[in-house]
Amino acid sequence: MDVEKAYKDANALLEGHFLLASGNHSARYLQSAKVLEHPKKAAELTDALAKMIRDAGIEVDTVCAPALGGVLAGYELARSLDVRSIFVEKDGKGGMVLRRGFEIKPGEKVIICEDIITTGGSALKAAQAIEALGGEVVAFASLANRGFCKRVGSSVTTKPECKLPSNIPLFSLADFTFEMYTPETCPMCKEGSTAIKPGSKG
Secondary structure, X not given: OOHHHHHHHOOOXXXXXXXXXXXXXXXXXXXXXXXXXXXXXXXXXXXXXXXXHHHOOOOOOEXXXXXXXXXXXXXXXXXXXXXXXXXXXXXXXXXXXXXXXXXXXXXXXXXXXXXXXXXXXXXXXHHHHHHHOOXXXXXXXXXXXXXXXXXXXXXXXXXXXXXXXXXXXXEEEEEOOOOEEOOOOOHHHHOOOOOEOOOXXX
């Protein structure tokens, strides 16, 4: 499916001058919440993602998402795969933890799902929380991949910034490799523009 078109149709592929969580600037920004606010579109996206995972022969018992950004994508992927959905939350110490009565059985096969994978830092923390409880992380998944980590079926190579382990596959619908700039080298800043923070913290 044409994932870029899906984002554009939902006004989820933004153009302007954006301040990213990394501190870098970009002229383009993905706002997956705008895609996921439409349940039918969300289902189409996660059904396609689930097919990729099934075609690869991945066995899964549970989908786990890092809260808050990954919760909707994780829930929809679990529905598409017909497995249960759980999520982990920040523990206040830089890591993530399973709360709300959720449990992991020893050996339970888990996919960590995000809406967008950038460097994979949040997904890695979620995986560490699951593994600490005896679960087995069998794959990472996301609707969109920012191109730092190599996904299954892509020619994009892994960048040094990627934090995901190389021995666990990443499934994603498309790569979005936007140009990023430090504040000092940002051409939009040099033109007098001010970066805005469009994400959940902005």
